[in-house]
Amino acid sequence: FISTEDLFKIYKLGDFEINALRGINLFIEKSEFVAIMGPSGSGKSTLMHILGCLDRPTRGRYLLDGEDISLLDRNSLARIRNSKIGFVFQSFNLLSRTTALENVELPLLYNGNSSKDNIEKAKRALSLVGLEGRENSYPNQLSGGQQQRVAIARALINNPAIILADEPTGNLDTRTSVEVMDIFQYLNKSGITIILITHEKDIASYAKRNITFRDGKIIKDEIVPNP
Amino acid sequence: FISTEDLFKIYKLGDFEINALRGINLFIEKSEFVAIMGPSGSGKSTLMHILGCLDRPTRGRYLLDGEDISLLDRNSLARIRNSKIGFVFQSFNLLSRTTALENVELPLLYNGNSSKDNIEKAKRALSLVGLEGRENSYPNQLSGGQQQRVAIARALINNPAIILADEPTGNLDTRTSVEVMDIFQYLNKSGITIILITHEKDIASYAKRNITFRDGKIIKDEIVPNP
C-alpha cells in the first residue's frame, strides 16, 4: 500500500549538506497503525512530507497504492493529497485569517460539495475534538491545544484513506490526548491507515507497530504487543 | 517576588465571553521551580503572558518584585521584559527571515552590548541546546524540535532572573527533553526562578512545586516530594 525504496533526502546548505533521510525502505499495509519515534532532527517529519506527497525525495522511490509518485505531475499529486491523505502538521499550519470552521472546511471545497453539507461536516468534526462553540474563533483566539485540535479536525474532514499525524498530541493534556487517540483508534478500526510521529511512549502504544529513527535511518521496527 | 491578586482575563468574542482566568491568587518566591499543568484551554498560557508582561489582566493586580505592573508604561514594561524575563513561547515565535544565531542574539541587541560578544554568547547558547553547526540555518530549515531549542536558547541569552517556558519540550524526544530539563535545573540551582507549563508528568517532576489549572482557576497547588 505504502512502500519506499531506498529513499534519500539531502538538503544543501551553502557548503555543507544535511542527509535528512539516508536510505529508507519502508512497507506499510492498508489499515496499519504505525507510530514513528526518534530523536529531534532524525528525519521523521521529512519522511512524513514525502509520504504525504508534499515533498519529493532526492533519490529513491515512493509508491502509494501501486503508483510511483515521482511520475505524477503537480495536479495529480494535489488530487491524491486532497482525496487520500489527511495531514496533521507539527506546527498546525492553520490559515490565520480564517476561522476554525473555515479552516476545517477548506479540504472540502476542492471536492466541489454543497456548501451547506460542508458546514455541517466541519461543525461535526470540530465537535468531535471538543471545540463546539469555538467555530467562529480565529487561530490567534485559540489556545495551543485548541489550534492543534482544529488541525486534527481538518485532517479528518475528507474521510481520507491515510492519516499522517506529526506530534498530534504535543500540546494536549493527558485527557484530551486520550480523546484524540481514541478517535484515531476508532478510525483505524474502520480501515483507515494511520501513521503518527510522537515522542511519548504512552501515545506510541496505541499503535500496533513502532518504528524508531536515528540520523535519517530506521534502526528499529517492531510489532507492539497488545496496544 | 511574583504575586497576583484576584487576576481575571476576559476575552469578548462577539456576543459571548471567554473567562480565561477567573480569580488567580498566586505567590511565587525567588528561585522557585514551578510546573503548571491543566487541560487544554484552561488558562495556562494566558497567565504566562500576564506574568511575562506581554498582556494585561482585565481585573486584579500583578506585582513583580514589588512593582505593580499595571502602573508601568509601555517602555518600562519592555525594559522589564528584556532584562528580567526569558520567555519560551508555545509556538516558538521565531523570526522566519533571520537565522538561528540572529534569533538568539536578538534580546542582546536591546542592551547595546558589543556585537562580537553577542555572537559568542549566542553561539554558546545554541551549542548548549545541541545546535552547534546550525547557526546559519533559517527556522524553515530546522526540524520542529530544533526550532523549539532555538526558542529556548533565545530565552536564556540575557541571563534573566525569571524563565517562563510554555511547553518547552512539546516537540522534543525523551533524551533531548532531559538535556533541556537539566539546563533548567542547573539554572534554577544558580538562583533563577523557573515557571514552566507542561502536560507531561515526567517533566513536571523536575519542578519542586506543581500547580494545576482547570477552567481558569487553580484547583491544586502542591509541593513535589523529591524532584
Ligand SMILES: Nc1ncnc2c1ncn2[C@@H]1O[C@H](COP(=O)(O)OP(=O)(O)OP(=O)(O)O)[C@@H](O)[C@H]1O
Ligand atoms: N485572544 C483571545 N481571544 C479569545 N479567546 C482567547 C484568546 N486567547 C485565548 N483565548 C481563550 O482563552 C482560553 C485559555 O487559553 P490559554 O491559551 O490560556 O489556554 P492553555 O491552558 O494555554 O491551553 P493549551 O494547553 O491548549 O495551550 C481558551 O479557551 C482560549 O480559546
Ligand SMILES: Nc1ncnc2c1ncn2[C@@H]1O[C@H](COP(=O)(O)OP(=O)(O)OP(=O)(O)O)[C@@H](O)[C@H]1O
Ligand atoms: N528545508 C530544509 N533545509 C535544510 N535542512 C532541513 C530542512 N528541513 C529539514 N532539515 C533538516 O533535516 C533534518 C531532519 O529534519 P526533520 O524535520 O525531518 O526532523 P524530525 O525528526 O521531524 O525532528 P523533530 O523531532 O525535532 O521534529 C534536521 O537536521 C533538519 O534541520
Ligand SMILES: [Mg+2]
Ligand atoms: Mg518533526
Ligand SMILES: [Mg+2]
Ligand atoms: Mg497554552
